Amino acid sequence: MKGQVAFEALGALSDGLILEAVEVLGFSEDASPAFAAPRRRERTALSRFFGTGWGVALLCAVVSLSVLGGIIWAGQRPPAGGPGGSETETTDYAGDEQTEVKVTHGDTAIYPQRFFLWSMNGGYAADGLGFAGTAANDYGNHPSLPMLRYAKDGSISPCELTLAKGYSLDNVQVYDMDMKVVPTPAYDGEFSYERFLQELPAGRYYVSMQIRHRKSGYDYAFALEVFDPQADTATEEVISKEEAMEIASAYWNIQSGETSPDNGFTYRIECQKTHVTPGGETVYVVLWRWFVDGHHWSTVDVIWVDCVTGEVIIPYENLPTGS
Amino acid sequence: MNDQEIISLYFDRNEQAIKETDTKYGKTCMQVSMNILHSRPDAEECVNDTYLKTWNSIPPTKPHSLCAFLCRIIRNLSLNRLQELTAAKRSRELTVSFEELEDCIPLPDEQSPELAALLESFLREQSETDRVLFVGRYWFACSVEELAKRTGLTSKAIHMRVFRTRERLRAYLEGRGYRV
Numbered sequence: 446m447k448g449q450v451a452f453e454a455l456g457a458l459s460d461g462l463i464l465e466a467v468e469v470l471g472f473s474e475d476a477s478p479a480f481a482a483p484r485r486r487e488r489t490a491l492s493r494f495f496g497t498g499w500g501v502a503l504l505c506a507v508v509s510l511s512v513l514g515g516i517i518w519a520g521q522r523p524p525a526g527g528p529g530g531s532e533t534e535t536t537d538y539a540g541d542e543q544t545e546v547k548v549t550h551g552d553t554a555i556y557p558q559r560f561f562l563w564s565m566n567g568g569y570a571a572d573g574l575g576f577a578g579t580a581a582n583d584y585g586n587h588p589s590l591p592m593l594r595y596a597k598d599g600s601i602s603p604c605e606l607t608l609a610k611g612y613s614l615d616n617v618q619v620y621d622m623d624m625k626v627v628p629t630p631a632y633d634g635e636f637s638y639e640r641f642l643q644e645l646p647a648g649r650y651y652v653s654m655q656i657r658h659r660k661s662g663y664d665y666a667f668a669l670e671v672f673d674p675q676a677d678t679a680t681e682e683v684i685s686k687e688e689a690m691e692i693a694s695a696y697w698n699i700q701s702g703e704t705s706p707d708n709g710f711t712y713r714i715e716c717q718k719t720h721v722t723p724g725g726e727t728v729y730v731v732l733w734r735w736f737v738d739g740h741h742w743s744t745v746d747v748i749w750v751d752c753v754t755g756e757v758i759i760p761y762e763n764l765p766t767g768s
Numbered sequence: 769m770n771d772q773e774i775i776s777l778y779f780d781r782n783e784q785a786i787k788e789t790d791t792k793y794g795k796t797c798m799q800v801s802m803n804i805l806h807s808r809p810d811a812e813e814c815v816n817d818t819y820l821k822t823w824n825s826i827p828p829t830k831p832h833s834l835c836a837f838l839c840r841i842i843r844n845l846s847l848n849r850l851q852e853l854t855a856a857k858r859s860r861e862l863t864v865s866f867e868e869l870e871d872c873i874p875l876p877d878e879q880s881p882e883l884a885a886l887l888e889s890f891l892r893e894q895s896e897t898d899r900v901l902f903v904g905r906y907w908f909a910c911s912v913e914e915l916a917k918r919t920g921l922t923s924k925a926i927h928m929r930v931f932r933t934r935e936r937l938r939a940y941l942e943g944r945g946y947r948v
Contacts, residue, residue: 452869455907456843457884460836462891466903467835469896470910470918472796707871746928761925 689729689750690716696748696757697733710735713742719752722760727752771834778826786819793835797842803909804846805853814849818842843907868930869906872938874946883946890940897921898933905930 466472684692693714694700701714715732722728728749734742749758769788777785797818801811818841831837874883891899901919904910905926912930916923938948 452847452906452909455887456840457887458891458903458907459888460833462888462899462903463836463839463907464833465896466900466908467796467839469900470904470908470915472799472908744924744928745931761921 684729684750684752684755686716686729688755689731689752690714692750692755692757693731693733693748697746699733705735710737712745720749722749722758726758728758774834775826775830778823779830786823789819789822789834789838793838796835797838800839800842800908801846803911803914804843804850810849810853811846814842814845817845821845839908868934872934872941872948874941874948883941886941886944887937890937894933894936898929901926901929902933 693716697714699712699714701712703712704710705712713734713736715734716729719727720730726749728751731748731750732744733746733748734744737743747760749760750756751758769792774785774788774792777788794815797815798811801814802808805811805814818838821841822838825841829837891902894902897919901915901921904915904918905912910918912923912926915921915926919926921929942948
Protein backbone atom coordinates (compact mmCIF):
# COMPACT_ATOMS: atom_id res chain seq x y z
CA MET A 446 0.00 0.00 0.00
CA LYS A 447 2.82 2.36 0.93
CA GLY A 448 4.51 1.45 -2.30
CA GLN A 449 1.42 2.27 -4.30
CA VAL A 450 1.21 5.64 -2.57
CA ALA A 451 4.80 6.31 -3.56
CA PHE A 452 4.08 5.20 -7.10
CA GLU A 453 1.25 7.67 -7.31
CA ALA A 454 3.35 10.41 -5.63
CA LEU A 455 5.86 10.07 -8.44
CA GLY A 456 3.15 11.37 -10.73
CA ALA A 457 4.23 14.89 -9.76
CA LEU A 458 7.53 14.58 -11.64
CA SER A 459 8.27 17.42 -14.02
CA ASP A 460 7.68 17.34 -17.76
CA GLY A 461 11.41 17.40 -18.34
CA LEU A 462 12.04 14.07 -16.61
CA ILE A 463 9.05 12.47 -18.31
CA LEU A 464 10.11 13.66 -21.76
CA GLU A 465 13.69 12.54 -21.18
CA ALA A 466 12.54 9.03 -20.40
CA VAL A 467 10.14 8.99 -23.38
CA GLU A 468 12.97 10.01 -25.67
CA VAL A 469 15.66 7.72 -24.30
CA LEU A 470 13.41 4.68 -23.94
CA GLY A 471 11.82 5.27 -27.35
CA PHE A 472 8.19 4.83 -26.35
CA SER A 473 7.02 6.01 -29.73
CA GLU A 474 8.40 2.79 -31.25
CA ASP A 475 6.31 -0.34 -31.58
CA ALA A 476 5.42 -2.07 -28.36
CA SER A 477 7.88 -4.76 -27.45
CA PRO A 478 7.10 -8.47 -27.32
CA ALA A 479 7.31 -8.20 -23.54
CA PHE A 480 3.60 -7.48 -23.60
CA ALA A 481 2.90 -11.00 -24.80
CA ALA A 482 1.62 -13.29 -22.10
CA PRO A 483 4.34 -15.67 -20.92
CA ARG A 484 4.22 -19.06 -22.58
CA ARG A 485 3.02 -21.61 -20.14
CA ARG A 486 4.54 -25.01 -20.59
CA GLU A 487 2.43 -28.00 -19.71
CA ARG A 488 3.85 -29.74 -16.69
CA THR A 489 3.78 -33.48 -16.46
CA ALA A 490 2.92 -35.29 -13.28
CA LEU A 491 6.62 -35.95 -12.79
CA SER A 492 7.55 -32.29 -13.13
CA ARG A 493 4.69 -31.34 -10.80
CA PHE A 494 6.10 -33.81 -8.27
CA PHE A 495 9.56 -32.32 -8.61
CA GLY A 496 8.01 -28.92 -8.08
CA THR A 497 6.86 -29.94 -4.62
CA GLY A 498 8.98 -29.83 -1.50
CA TRP A 499 9.37 -33.61 -1.36
CA GLY A 500 10.33 -33.69 -5.01
CA VAL A 501 12.92 -30.99 -4.52
CA ALA A 502 14.36 -32.73 -1.46
CA LEU A 503 14.57 -36.03 -3.33
CA LEU A 504 16.24 -34.39 -6.30
CA CYS A 505 18.71 -32.58 -4.04
CA ALA A 506 19.61 -35.83 -2.33
CA VAL A 507 20.04 -37.73 -5.59
CA VAL A 508 22.17 -35.08 -7.25
CA SER A 509 24.24 -34.42 -4.12
CA LEU A 510 25.04 -38.11 -3.75
CA SER A 511 25.84 -38.33 -7.44
CA VAL A 512 28.14 -35.36 -7.29
CA LEU A 513 29.82 -36.70 -4.17
CA GLY A 514 30.27 -40.03 -5.88
CA GLY A 515 31.75 -38.29 -8.85
CA ILE A 516 34.18 -36.34 -6.67
CA ILE A 517 35.33 -39.45 -4.87
CA TRP A 518 35.62 -41.34 -8.14
CA ALA A 519 37.49 -38.52 -9.84
CA GLY A 520 39.86 -38.21 -6.92
CA GLN A 521 40.77 -41.83 -7.23
CA ARG A 522 41.50 -41.64 -10.95
CA PRO A 523 45.10 -41.51 -11.99
CA PRO A 524 46.20 -38.41 -13.88
CA ALA A 525 44.95 -38.78 -17.43
CA GLY A 526 47.10 -37.97 -20.38
CA GLY A 527 44.81 -36.84 -23.16
CA PRO A 528 44.94 -38.52 -26.47
CA GLY A 529 46.55 -35.45 -27.94
CA GLY A 530 49.74 -35.50 -25.90
CA SER A 531 51.38 -37.67 -23.28
CA GLU A 532 52.73 -34.64 -21.43
CA THR A 533 49.25 -33.43 -20.58
CA GLU A 534 48.24 -34.06 -17.04
CA THR A 535 44.86 -33.36 -15.60
CA THR A 536 44.05 -33.15 -11.97
CA ASP A 537 40.52 -33.03 -10.75
CA TYR A 538 39.67 -32.03 -7.28
CA ALA A 539 36.92 -30.30 -5.41
CA GLY A 540 38.32 -26.98 -4.37
CA ASP A 541 36.98 -24.52 -1.86
CA GLU A 542 33.37 -23.55 -1.40
CA GLN A 543 33.43 -22.05 -4.88
CA THR A 544 33.99 -25.56 -6.19
CA GLU A 545 36.78 -24.71 -8.52
CA VAL A 546 38.42 -27.40 -10.51
CA LYS A 547 41.98 -26.94 -11.65
CA VAL A 548 43.54 -28.53 -14.64
CA THR A 549 47.26 -28.67 -15.14
CA HIS A 550 49.14 -28.82 -18.40
CA GLY A 551 52.63 -30.00 -17.62
CA ASP A 552 53.80 -27.70 -14.83
CA THR A 553 51.38 -24.93 -15.71
CA ALA A 554 48.15 -24.55 -13.82
CA ILE A 555 45.36 -23.67 -16.17
CA TYR A 556 42.78 -21.29 -14.83
CA PRO A 557 39.96 -22.86 -12.95
CA GLN A 558 36.84 -23.83 -14.74
CA ARG A 559 33.60 -23.50 -12.97
CA PHE A 560 29.99 -24.08 -13.68
CA PHE A 561 26.85 -23.69 -11.68
CA LEU A 562 23.85 -25.90 -11.89
CA TRP A 563 20.48 -24.89 -10.66
CA SER A 564 16.91 -25.61 -11.58
CA MET A 565 14.58 -23.20 -13.26
CA ASN A 566 11.59 -24.68 -11.47
CA GLY A 567 11.37 -26.44 -8.17
CA GLY A 568 13.77 -24.41 -6.09
CA TYR A 569 16.71 -26.77 -6.21
CA ALA A 570 20.18 -25.28 -6.36
CA ALA A 571 23.70 -26.51 -5.98
CA ASP A 572 27.15 -25.59 -7.12
CA GLY A 573 28.20 -28.16 -9.64
CA LEU A 574 31.63 -29.34 -10.60
CA GLY A 575 33.31 -29.40 -13.94
CA PHE A 576 35.37 -32.43 -14.69
CA ALA A 577 37.96 -33.13 -17.29
CA GLY A 578 37.40 -36.55 -18.69
CA THR A 579 38.25 -38.56 -21.69
CA ALA A 580 35.28 -40.82 -22.25
CA ALA A 581 31.67 -40.06 -22.97
CA ASN A 582 30.26 -42.21 -20.20
CA ASP A 583 32.65 -41.40 -17.39
CA TYR A 584 29.88 -40.10 -15.22
CA GLY A 585 27.08 -42.39 -16.18
CA ASN A 586 26.17 -43.01 -12.57
CA HIS A 587 24.46 -39.61 -12.39
CA PRO A 588 22.98 -38.98 -15.80
CA SER A 589 21.28 -35.80 -14.68
CA LEU A 590 24.61 -34.00 -14.48
CA PRO A 591 25.99 -32.55 -17.67
CA MET A 592 29.64 -33.25 -18.16
CA LEU A 593 32.23 -30.79 -19.28
CA ARG A 594 35.56 -31.74 -20.65
CA TYR A 595 38.51 -30.10 -22.18
CA ALA A 596 39.63 -30.76 -25.69
CA LYS A 597 41.81 -33.72 -26.34
CA ASP A 598 45.07 -31.81 -26.22
CA GLY A 599 44.26 -30.37 -22.80
CA SER A 600 43.79 -26.77 -23.93
CA ILE A 601 40.98 -24.71 -22.51
CA SER A 602 39.37 -23.76 -25.77
CA PRO A 603 37.46 -25.56 -27.14
CA CYS A 604 35.59 -27.06 -24.26
CA GLU A 605 33.30 -29.92 -25.05
CA LEU A 606 29.95 -30.31 -23.43
CA THR A 607 28.29 -33.68 -23.49
CA LEU A 608 24.72 -34.05 -22.42
CA ALA A 609 23.23 -37.22 -21.10
CA LYS A 610 20.40 -38.87 -22.97
CA GLY A 611 17.13 -37.05 -22.70
CA TYR A 612 18.58 -33.60 -22.28
CA SER A 613 18.43 -30.79 -24.79
CA LEU A 614 20.33 -27.56 -24.86
CA ASP A 615 18.50 -24.30 -25.21
CA ASN A 616 18.66 -20.58 -24.58
CA VAL A 617 22.40 -20.29 -24.81
CA GLN A 618 23.80 -16.88 -24.07
CA VAL A 619 27.38 -15.81 -23.76
CA TYR A 620 28.42 -12.81 -21.72
CA ASP A 621 31.82 -11.22 -21.64
CA MET A 622 33.21 -10.03 -18.36
CA ASP A 623 31.69 -6.62 -18.96
CA MET A 624 28.33 -8.40 -18.72
CA LYS A 625 27.56 -7.59 -22.35
CA VAL A 626 25.81 -10.26 -24.35
CA VAL A 627 28.11 -11.67 -27.01
CA PRO A 628 26.43 -12.63 -30.27
CA THR A 629 26.63 -16.40 -30.68
CA PRO A 630 26.13 -18.39 -33.82
CA ALA A 631 23.11 -20.62 -34.09
CA TYR A 632 23.78 -24.09 -32.82
CA ASP A 633 22.45 -27.26 -34.29
CA GLY A 634 23.02 -29.88 -31.68
CA GLU A 635 24.73 -30.63 -28.45
CA PHE A 636 28.21 -30.62 -29.91
CA SER A 637 27.94 -27.21 -31.50
CA TYR A 638 28.77 -25.78 -28.09
CA GLU A 639 32.36 -26.70 -28.84
CA ARG A 640 32.30 -24.90 -32.15
CA PHE A 641 31.00 -21.61 -30.92
CA LEU A 642 33.48 -21.54 -28.09
CA GLN A 643 36.19 -21.89 -30.68
CA GLU A 644 34.83 -18.88 -32.51
CA LEU A 645 35.07 -16.58 -29.49
CA PRO A 646 38.03 -14.22 -29.50
CA ALA A 647 40.58 -14.57 -26.73
CA GLY A 648 39.23 -13.44 -23.41
CA ARG A 649 36.99 -14.50 -20.59
CA TYR A 650 33.36 -15.38 -20.95
CA TYR A 651 30.47 -16.40 -18.86
CA VAL A 652 28.12 -18.73 -20.64
CA SER A 653 24.64 -19.44 -19.47
CA MET A 654 22.27 -21.89 -21.02
CA GLN A 655 19.24 -23.92 -20.30
CA ILE A 656 19.37 -27.67 -20.25
CA ARG A 657 16.00 -29.26 -20.42
CA HIS A 658 15.15 -32.80 -19.46
CA ARG A 659 12.63 -33.71 -22.11
CA LYS A 660 10.73 -36.29 -20.14
CA SER A 661 10.17 -34.42 -16.91
CA GLY A 662 10.19 -30.97 -18.46
CA TYR A 663 12.63 -30.03 -15.72
CA ASP A 664 14.92 -27.20 -16.68
CA TYR A 665 18.43 -26.52 -15.47
CA ALA A 666 20.14 -23.23 -15.93
CA PHE A 667 23.79 -23.71 -16.47
CA ALA A 668 26.70 -21.32 -16.40
CA LEU A 669 30.25 -21.86 -17.48
CA GLU A 670 33.28 -19.64 -17.28
CA VAL A 671 35.57 -20.09 -20.21
CA PHE A 672 39.12 -18.97 -19.80
CA ASP A 673 41.80 -18.55 -22.37
CA PRO A 674 45.09 -18.41 -20.50
CA GLN A 675 46.84 -16.79 -23.45
CA ALA A 676 44.55 -13.79 -23.13
CA ASP A 677 45.50 -13.15 -19.54
CA THR A 678 49.03 -11.91 -19.83
CA ALA A 679 49.36 -9.94 -16.68
CA THR A 680 52.34 -7.66 -16.67
CA GLU A 681 53.33 -6.41 -13.27
CA GLU A 682 50.89 -7.51 -10.57
CA VAL A 683 51.51 -5.12 -7.76
CA ILE A 684 48.12 -5.71 -6.15
CA SER A 685 47.39 -9.22 -4.95
CA LYS A 686 44.03 -10.89 -5.36
CA GLU A 687 43.36 -10.49 -1.66
CA GLU A 688 44.22 -6.79 -1.81
CA ALA A 689 41.88 -6.37 -4.77
CA MET A 690 39.09 -7.92 -2.74
CA GLU A 691 39.84 -5.56 0.15
CA ILE A 692 39.69 -2.61 -2.22
CA ALA A 693 36.36 -3.85 -3.58
CA SER A 694 35.07 -4.43 -0.07
CA ALA A 695 35.89 -0.83 0.84
CA TYR A 696 34.40 0.45 -2.41
CA TRP A 697 31.08 -1.29 -1.84
CA ASN A 698 31.30 -0.92 1.94
CA ILE A 699 30.43 -4.56 2.49
CA GLN A 700 32.18 -7.68 3.77
CA SER A 701 31.76 -11.26 2.65
CA GLY A 702 29.37 -12.99 4.99
CA GLU A 703 27.33 -9.90 5.75
CA THR A 704 23.66 -9.91 4.92
CA SER A 705 21.63 -7.37 3.01
CA PRO A 706 19.50 -5.17 5.29
CA ASP A 707 16.73 -5.22 2.68
CA ASN A 708 16.28 -8.90 2.06
CA GLY A 709 18.70 -10.82 4.28
CA PHE A 710 20.64 -12.25 1.34
CA THR A 711 24.20 -13.18 2.24
CA TYR A 712 26.95 -11.27 0.49
CA ARG A 713 30.08 -12.72 -1.02
CA ILE A 714 32.96 -10.96 -2.73
CA GLU A 715 34.64 -13.01 -5.41
CA CYS A 716 37.80 -12.12 -7.20
CA GLN A 717 38.42 -13.74 -10.53
CA LYS A 718 41.72 -13.71 -12.23
CA THR A 719 43.09 -11.01 -14.40
CA HIS A 720 41.59 -9.55 -17.49
CA VAL A 721 43.09 -7.27 -20.09
CA THR A 722 40.75 -4.37 -20.81
CA PRO A 723 40.30 -2.82 -24.22
CA GLY A 724 42.46 0.01 -22.92
CA GLY A 725 45.31 -2.38 -22.23
CA GLU A 726 45.09 -2.34 -18.45
CA THR A 727 45.39 -5.59 -16.57
CA VAL A 728 42.69 -5.76 -13.96
CA TYR A 729 41.16 -8.12 -11.46
CA VAL A 730 37.49 -8.76 -12.08
CA VAL A 731 35.76 -8.60 -8.71
CA LEU A 732 32.16 -9.55 -8.19
CA TRP A 733 29.75 -8.64 -5.42
CA ARG A 734 27.31 -11.51 -5.22
CA TRP A 735 24.43 -12.39 -2.98
CA PHE A 736 22.65 -15.65 -2.23
CA VAL A 737 19.12 -15.24 -3.50
CA ASP A 738 16.35 -16.90 -1.48
CA GLY A 739 18.70 -19.67 -0.36
CA HIS A 740 18.65 -20.74 -3.98
CA HIS A 741 21.54 -19.46 -6.03
CA TRP A 742 24.28 -16.87 -6.13
CA SER A 743 23.49 -13.84 -8.21
CA THR A 744 25.74 -10.94 -9.12
CA VAL A 745 24.86 -7.54 -7.67
CA ASP A 746 27.76 -5.59 -9.09
CA VAL A 747 31.07 -6.04 -10.82
CA ILE A 748 34.14 -3.82 -10.80
CA TRP A 749 37.64 -4.00 -12.12
CA VAL A 750 40.62 -3.34 -9.89
CA ASP A 751 43.75 -2.28 -11.70
CA CYS A 752 46.49 -4.78 -10.91
CA VAL A 753 49.17 -2.11 -10.82
CA THR A 754 47.53 0.95 -9.33
CA GLY A 755 44.64 -0.59 -7.37
CA GLU A 756 42.28 1.86 -9.05
CA VAL A 757 38.63 0.85 -9.21
CA ILE A 758 37.24 0.90 -12.74
CA ILE A 759 33.52 0.63 -13.47
CA PRO A 760 33.27 -1.67 -16.50
CA TYR A 761 29.66 -0.81 -17.44
CA GLU A 762 29.85 2.97 -17.20
CA ASN A 763 29.85 3.61 -20.94
CA LEU A 764 27.17 1.14 -21.95
CA PRO A 765 24.74 2.48 -24.57
CA THR A 766 21.47 3.86 -23.23
CA GLY A 767 19.70 5.19 -26.30
CA SER A 768 16.84 3.39 -28.00
CA MET B 769 2.94 18.26 -37.08
CA ASN B 770 4.60 19.75 -34.02
CA ASP B 771 2.97 20.06 -30.60
CA GLN B 772 2.07 23.73 -30.97
CA GLU B 773 0.25 23.08 -34.22
CA ILE B 774 -1.69 20.22 -32.67
CA ILE B 775 -2.59 22.37 -29.65
CA SER B 776 -3.80 25.06 -32.03
CA LEU B 777 -6.17 22.53 -33.56
CA TYR B 778 -7.57 21.87 -30.09
CA PHE B 779 -8.06 25.57 -29.54
CA ASP B 780 -9.85 25.79 -32.91
CA ARG B 781 -12.01 22.83 -31.81
CA ASN B 782 -10.90 21.03 -34.93
CA GLU B 783 -11.39 17.28 -34.55
CA GLN B 784 -8.27 16.73 -36.62
CA ALA B 785 -6.48 17.44 -33.35
CA ILE B 786 -7.44 14.00 -32.03
CA LYS B 787 -6.21 12.27 -35.17
CA GLU B 788 -2.93 14.14 -35.11
CA THR B 789 -2.51 13.33 -31.41
CA ASP B 790 -3.12 9.67 -32.09
CA THR B 791 -0.69 9.66 -34.99
CA LYS B 792 2.08 11.26 -33.00
CA TYR B 793 1.54 9.91 -29.49
CA GLY B 794 -0.81 6.97 -29.85
CA LYS B 795 1.94 4.38 -29.43
CA THR B 796 3.44 6.19 -26.48
CA CYS B 797 0.11 6.36 -24.68
CA MET B 798 -0.57 2.73 -25.43
CA GLN B 799 2.84 1.77 -24.10
CA VAL B 800 2.32 3.63 -20.83
CA SER B 801 -1.11 2.13 -20.30
CA MET B 802 -0.05 -1.41 -21.21
CA ASN B 803 2.81 -1.22 -18.70
CA ILE B 804 0.25 -0.65 -15.96
CA LEU B 805 -2.75 -2.64 -17.10
CA HIS B 806 -1.20 -5.45 -19.19
CA SER B 807 -4.49 -5.73 -21.00
CA ARG B 808 -4.91 -4.40 -24.51
CA PRO B 809 -8.69 -3.83 -24.31
CA ASP B 810 -8.35 -1.91 -21.04
CA ALA B 811 -5.39 0.04 -22.38
CA GLU B 812 -7.26 0.99 -25.55
CA GLU B 813 -10.14 2.20 -23.44
CA CYS B 814 -7.78 4.32 -21.36
CA VAL B 815 -6.19 5.76 -24.49
CA ASN B 816 -9.58 6.76 -25.83
CA ASP B 817 -10.48 8.29 -22.48
CA THR B 818 -7.21 10.18 -22.59
CA TYR B 819 -8.09 11.73 -25.92
CA LEU B 820 -11.51 12.70 -24.59
CA LYS B 821 -10.03 14.21 -21.47
CA THR B 822 -7.45 16.07 -23.54
CA TRP B 823 -10.19 17.42 -25.82
CA ASN B 824 -12.10 18.61 -22.76
CA SER B 825 -8.99 20.12 -21.14
CA ILE B 826 -7.57 22.06 -24.08
CA PRO B 827 -8.58 24.86 -23.92
CA PRO B 828 -8.31 26.43 -21.41
CA THR B 829 -5.21 24.43 -20.51
CA LYS B 830 -2.31 25.04 -22.83
CA PRO B 831 0.37 22.48 -21.99
CA HIS B 832 4.02 23.22 -22.54
CA SER B 833 4.62 19.68 -23.64
CA LEU B 834 1.75 17.75 -25.18
CA CYS B 835 3.62 14.47 -24.74
CA ALA B 836 4.12 14.91 -21.00
CA PHE B 837 0.53 16.15 -20.66
CA LEU B 838 -0.80 13.02 -22.35
CA CYS B 839 1.52 10.74 -20.36
CA ARG B 840 0.24 12.15 -17.09
CA ILE B 841 -3.38 11.71 -18.10
CA ILE B 842 -2.94 8.17 -19.38
CA ARG B 843 -0.93 7.18 -16.33
CA ASN B 844 -3.56 8.49 -13.93
CA LEU B 845 -6.42 6.96 -15.89
CA SER B 846 -4.61 3.64 -16.05
CA LEU B 847 -3.95 3.65 -12.31
CA ASN B 848 -7.61 4.46 -11.66
CA ARG B 849 -8.62 1.68 -13.99
CA LEU B 850 -6.25 -0.69 -12.24
CA GLN B 851 -7.90 0.06 -8.92
CA GLU B 852 -11.28 -0.73 -10.42
CA LEU B 853 -10.14 -4.14 -11.56
CA THR B 854 -10.26 -7.04 -9.11
CA ALA B 855 -7.13 -8.02 -7.10
CA ALA B 856 -6.86 -11.27 -9.07
CA LYS B 857 -6.49 -9.39 -12.30
CA ARG B 858 -3.88 -7.05 -10.94
CA SER B 859 -0.52 -7.27 -12.58
CA ARG B 860 2.11 -8.99 -10.49
CA GLU B 861 4.76 -6.93 -12.23
CA LEU B 862 3.20 -3.71 -11.03
CA THR B 863 2.89 -5.11 -7.52
CA VAL B 864 6.60 -5.79 -7.60
CA SER B 865 7.23 -2.17 -8.62
CA PHE B 866 5.11 -0.97 -5.70
CA GLU B 867 6.95 -3.18 -3.23
CA GLU B 868 10.34 -2.02 -4.44
CA LEU B 869 9.42 1.57 -3.59
CA GLU B 870 8.27 0.78 -0.07
CA ASP B 871 11.73 0.84 1.45
CA CYS B 872 12.85 4.10 -0.03
CA ILE B 873 9.94 6.48 0.49
CA PRO B 874 8.63 7.88 3.77
CA LEU B 875 5.65 6.64 5.70
CA PRO B 876 2.36 8.00 4.33
CA ASP B 877 1.80 10.33 7.27
CA GLU B 878 5.14 12.00 6.60
CA GLN B 879 4.60 12.77 2.95
CA SER B 880 4.41 16.45 2.14
CA PRO B 881 4.26 18.66 -0.94
CA GLU B 882 8.01 19.09 -0.56
CA LEU B 883 8.52 15.37 -1.12
CA ALA B 884 7.72 15.70 -4.82
CA ALA B 885 10.27 18.51 -5.13
CA LEU B 886 12.85 16.43 -3.26
CA LEU B 887 12.24 13.47 -5.53
CA GLU B 888 12.73 15.76 -8.49
CA SER B 889 15.96 17.24 -7.19
CA PHE B 890 17.27 13.80 -6.22
CA LEU B 891 16.64 12.45 -9.68
CA ARG B 892 18.29 15.44 -11.31
CA GLU B 893 21.46 14.65 -9.35
CA GLN B 894 21.64 11.13 -10.77
CA SER B 895 23.29 10.11 -14.00
CA GLU B 896 21.09 10.11 -17.06
CA THR B 897 21.12 6.33 -17.18
CA ASP B 898 20.09 5.90 -13.56
CA ARG B 899 17.49 8.63 -13.84
CA VAL B 900 15.91 7.23 -16.98
CA LEU B 901 15.86 3.73 -15.55
CA PHE B 902 14.25 4.93 -12.32
CA VAL B 903 11.61 6.96 -14.13
CA GLY B 904 11.05 4.15 -16.61
CA ARG B 905 10.61 1.61 -13.83
CA TYR B 906 8.56 3.61 -11.34
CA TRP B 907 6.76 6.24 -13.42
CA PHE B 908 6.16 4.35 -16.63
CA ALA B 909 5.98 0.99 -14.76
CA CYS B 910 8.19 -0.72 -17.32
CA SER B 911 9.32 -4.23 -16.55
CA VAL B 912 13.03 -4.84 -16.20
CA GLU B 913 12.98 -6.88 -19.39
CA GLU B 914 11.32 -4.04 -21.26
CA LEU B 915 13.95 -1.62 -20.01
CA ALA B 916 16.68 -4.06 -21.00
CA LYS B 917 15.35 -4.26 -24.55
CA ARG B 918 15.04 -0.51 -24.84
CA THR B 919 18.37 0.45 -23.32
CA GLY B 920 20.65 -2.38 -24.38
CA LEU B 921 21.63 -3.03 -20.78
CA THR B 922 21.30 -6.49 -19.29
CA SER B 923 18.49 -7.23 -16.85
CA LYS B 924 21.06 -7.81 -14.11
CA ALA B 925 22.64 -4.42 -14.69
CA ILE B 926 19.24 -2.75 -14.56
CA HIS B 927 18.26 -4.57 -11.37
CA MET B 928 21.52 -3.45 -9.81
CA ARG B 929 21.22 0.14 -11.01
CA VAL B 930 17.64 0.71 -9.82
CA PHE B 931 18.47 -1.05 -6.55
CA ARG B 932 21.37 1.33 -5.94
CA THR B 933 19.30 4.31 -6.96
CA ARG B 934 16.65 3.30 -4.44
CA GLU B 935 19.36 2.97 -1.79
CA ARG B 936 20.63 6.45 -2.61
CA LEU B 937 17.10 7.84 -2.55
CA ARG B 938 16.50 6.38 0.86
CA ALA B 939 19.74 7.89 2.17
CA TYR B 940 18.87 11.20 0.52
CA LEU B 941 15.45 11.38 2.16
CA GLU B 942 16.72 10.19 5.54
CA GLY B 943 19.40 12.88 5.37
CA ARG B 944 16.65 15.43 5.02
CA GLY B 945 14.74 14.30 8.03
CA TYR B 946 12.29 11.83 6.54
CA ARG B 947 11.74 8.51 8.21
CA VAL B 948 11.81 5.70 5.67
